[in-house]
Amino acid sequence: MFRNRDRSAETPAHETALACLEAGIAATLPERVVADRIALDEETIAVGGATYSLDTFDRLVVLGGGKAAGGLAAALADRLGSRLDDGCVVTTDVESGSVGPIEVREGDHPTPTERNVEATRTILDRAEAATAETLVLALVTGGASALLCAPAAGLALSDLQATTDALLASGASIDEINAVRKHCSAIKGGQLARAAAPAPVVTLAISDVVGDDPAVIGSGPTVPDGSTFGDALAVLDRYDLRETIPDPVVDRLERGVDGELEETPDAGARAVAAAADDWHSLANGRTAIDAARGVARERGYEPLVLSSRFAGEAGEVGRVHASVAAEIVAAGEPVEPPAVVLSGGEVTVTVDGDGTGGPNQEFALAAAIELAESGADAVLASVDTDGIDGPTDAAGAIVDRGTVPRDEVDPARRALAANDVYDDLDDRSALLRTGYTGTNVNDLRVLVVPAAD
Ligand SMILES: O=C(O)[C@H](O)CO
Numbered sequence: 001m002f003r004n005r006d007r008s009a010e011t012p013a014h015e016t017a018l019a020c021l022e023a024g025i026a027a028t029l030p031e032r033v034v035a036d037r038i039a040l041d042e043e044t045i046a047v048g049g050a051t052y053s054l055d056t057f058d059r060l061v062v063l064g065g066g067k068a069a070g071g072l073a074a075a076l077a078d079r080l081g082s083r084l085d086d087g088c089v090v091t092t093d094v095e096s097g098s099v100g101p102i103e104v105r106e107g108d109h110p111t112p113t114e115r116n117v118e119a120t121r122t123i124l125d126r127a128e129a130a131t132a133e134t135l136v137l138a139l140v141t142g143g144a145s146a147l148l149c150a151p152a153a154g155l156a157l158s159d160l161q162a163t164t165d166a167l168l169a170s171g172a173s174i175d176e177i178n179a180v181r182k183h184c185s186a187i188k189g190g191q192l193a194r195a196a197a198p199a200p201v202v203t204l205a206i207s208d209v210v211g212d213d214p215a216v217i218g219s220g221p222t223v224p225d226g227s228t229f230g231d232a233l234a235v236l237d238r239y240d241l242r243e244t245i246p247d248p249v250v251d252r253l254e255r256g257v258d259g260e261l262e263e264t265p266d267a268g269a270r271a272v273a274a275a276a277d278d279w280h281s282l283a284n285g286r287t288a289i290d291a292a293r294g295v296a297r298e299r300g301y302e303p304l305v306l307s308s309r310f311a312g313e314a315g316e317v318g319r320v321h322a323s324v325a326a327e328i329v330a331a332g333e334p335v336e337p338p339a340v341v342l343s344g345g346e347v348t349v350t351v352d353g354d355g356t357g358g359p360n361q362e363f364a365l366a367a368a369i370e371l372a373e374s375g376a377d378a379v380l381a382s383v384d385t386d387g388i389d390g391p392t393d394a395a396g397a398i399v400d401r402g403t404v405p406r407d408e409v410d411p412a413r414r415a416l417a418a419n420d421v422y423d424d425l426d427d428r429s430a431l432l433r434t435g436y437t438g439t440n441v442n443d444l445r446v447l448v449v450p451a452a453d
Pocket of ligand 1: 141142143144145146174178208209216217218219
């Protein structure tokens with residue numbers, strides 16, 4: 001999976017870190033989660049304790065988007081065969097333009113482009129064509145906010161592009177970012193389910209959001225939106241973005257606050273509220289951690305899950321993990337070596353410099369500096385499970401106490417301060433490259449502390 005690694009040169013601790021990452025990612029791949037979590041035949045779909053009888057419907061249609069939507073569509077087309085009538089999904093990295101009757105359109109991430117808008121228009125058209133006799137299977141996976149892109153009335157694609165870029169660089173959390181995106185969109189925040197009404201909508205999601213809030217994953221196109229125009233405007237103020245965000249967006253949010261525009265559908269909107277009851281998560285960061293934990297145990301390491309919910313500045317979280325490594329080495333706490341410590345969540349970067357990198361790379365370089373200073377014998381690997389960390393071709397990085405020699409700590413610190421860690425890690429052969437993996441459950445981190453010599 002890690003196509004740039006020369007595995008022969010690696011220690012058992014490096015091997016274990018990579019094996020844990022591979023198992024974690026593999027456990028969340030769409031084909032695997034459809035097989036594990038959905039019972040399908042020509043007559044019924046059973047998922048998450050609910051059973052949907054297909055006989056009640058004339059048509060079965062698949063609509064949606066996100067980085068794992070192509071794989072999910074393929075797995076469903078494979079299992080549902082001729083029972084499936086139609087569909088369209090938008091995703092990254094398209095292998096084939098269709099799977100069975102489902103069109104698979106390629107779009108761009110994280111900044112939406114014209115092809116995202118065209119695909120989304122098709123998806124909304126098909127939703128609007130659905131009747132009460134149509135069952136809509138909505139596929140919502142991480143990345144859907146960018147990929148499902150329909151500018152609200154009065155906004156241009158360029159407004160959404162500039163807004164996305166500014167929000168992503170601001171350090172705002174994903175629920176804050178999506179509160180803004182939902183209020184600039186004609187599909188997010190329940191509007192796909194509203195377009196499909198009266199057709200019932202069953203959502204199959206793969207979550208890349210800490211806590212799995214359906215209203216945040218992919219900006220919740222099929223569930224009620226509890227956020228308001230006021231919340232969206234407050235995000236711009238909190239991150240001092242009013243001057244950076246295009247005027248038409250700020251005007252729209254202000255007009256919304258003044259009551260001049262219709263809010264996104266909330267829990268009072270009947271069709272959307274009904275769709276919320278039929279929302280099912282197929283996999284999340286915890287799925288990846290559990291699989292990685294199994295591999296650690298098989299290899300003779302004591303596994304410990306630190307948390308699947310890390311958020312915050314990537315460098316800070318990297319330093320925390322390196323401190324945990326030092327504590328394990330020095331005191332055997334909170335776990336005795338040989339140990340594997342696992343964590344997930346979504347760390348972010350507040351961008352001050354103009355370099356190249358991503359959150360998992362910043363996490364790794366900050367941790368490498370700390371490991372160099374403590375001298376703790378540990379290996380730490382961190383990836384974005386979708387295979388793309390920040391706007392780079394790396395999934396993340398793997399480091400140990402020798403990755404940054406003591407006399408190179410200062411230049412490494414400068415690279416971090418300039419948000420320019422990609423080249424630094426590349427020069428140290430620390431980057432992990434997978435290409436798009438086909439899934440997306442956000443970050444997965446593995447800390448391996450071998451037994452003391
Ligand atoms: O698309 C998005 O909004 C993020 O990936 C979170 O799901």
